[in-house]
Amino acid sequence: MAQAEVGIEAATESMTDRTILDTARKVFETYGVRRANIEDIAARAGVSRSTIYRRFPTKDDLFERVVRREGELFFATLDQATTGRNPQQAVVEAFALGVRLVQDSPLYSRIVESEPELFGLFSRSDVFPIRRFADGIAHTLRRCGADLPDADLANIADILLRVALGIIVFPTDRLDISDQDAVRDYAARYLVPIIGDVS
Template sequence: MRRTRTRNTPTEQESAILKAAAEEVALVGVGRLSMDVVARQAGVSRSTLYRRFPTRDALITELGRQTFDFAMARLQTVAIDSGPQQAAVAAFTEGVRLLTGEPVMRRFLQLDREFTATTEMVEEARLFLVSAATAMAKALRAAGAGMPDDELLAVAEIHIRLAASLVQVSSDVLDVGDDEAVARYARTYLAPLVH
C-alpha cells in the first residue's frame, strides 16, 4: 500500500520514517531493511529520507537507540517502593516482557534467529546489555539494595543475560509467556541475589 506524500515538518517526517523502519524491521529484520520500502511506507521521497538519515546505518542506529531508550525507561520504572528483592522480581519480569513482546527489540538482539550475528549486531547487543544492567542496577539501588556497586551491577547483568537466554532458547523449566511463572522464577532464584 502506498501512502500519500505529505508536506509534514522535518520532525514529523523523521517520526514517520522511524515508525516505518520499525515496522519493516519487525517484519523482515535489520539485515533486510530496505530504504525504498521505508520511504514508501513513511510517505516521503527517497531524497527526504536520505536528508533525514544520510545512510541506512544512520537510520538503523537511530531506530536502535530509540528502541533501547524505550526499554531502559521501562526497566527503570519497576516497583522500587517494595524493596530491592521485589524490585528485582519486577525488573526481571518486565525484562522478559520486553524481550518477548517487542518485535523490533527481538530483531535487534537477534532473538528470532540462530546464534549468528554480524559484528554490528553483536556490538548493539553488548551496548544493550550494558545499558539494561546499568538501568536495572539503578532501579535496585533506588529500591534499597545496599550491596556494593560492582556486585549490584554483576547481579543486574546476570538477570539481563538470563532473561535474554530464556527468551531465545525455550526451556521446560520456565514458560516465558506466563508472567506469573516468570515472577515466581525470579522470586525463587534471582531475588535472593539482591541484598
C-alpha cells in the same frame, strides 16, 4: 537510561524523525533486520532516501535508534513498576517485564524467531548496547535501595541482563514464559539470589 533521559530523547525527535522511525520499525518487523532496506523504508515513510541518510547515516544507525526507543519505553515502564519496591522485587519486575516485552513487541519477537544471532552481534556493538541496558537495570536497583559499590552493582546488573536475555532468546522447557506467575517465581528463585542482600 533513566526516565529523564527518555523525555530528552522524545523531545528531540522531529515529526519527520518519528515518521521514519515508526516506519523503520514496521519494516524491520515485517522483513527482519537483515532483509530490510533504506529504499523501502523511505518509500513507505513518504520521504527521500537522502532525508533518511541525513538523519541516520547507515541502516545500523537507524536500527540502533529504533532499539533505543524500545529500551526507553521499557525503562519508563520499569520505573513505574518498581516504585516503592526493594531491589529483590525490582529484579522480579525487570525479568517479568523483559519477558513480556519480547512477547508483546513484534520487533523483538521477529528477531528472536528469525534472527536470534543478532542479539550476540548487538551485545558487542553500539547497535544493541548491552551496557546501556545494564546501566538502566543498575539505576533501577540503586533507586530501589541497592547499597553496593558502583562497580559491583554494574557487574550484577550485567549478569542479570545476560542471564535474562539468554533465557528469552534460547527458551528452556524448564520455564513457560507465557505463564507470568511461573516467570515471576523463576526470577524470585533463581535470579534474586544473584544479587543477594544488597539493601
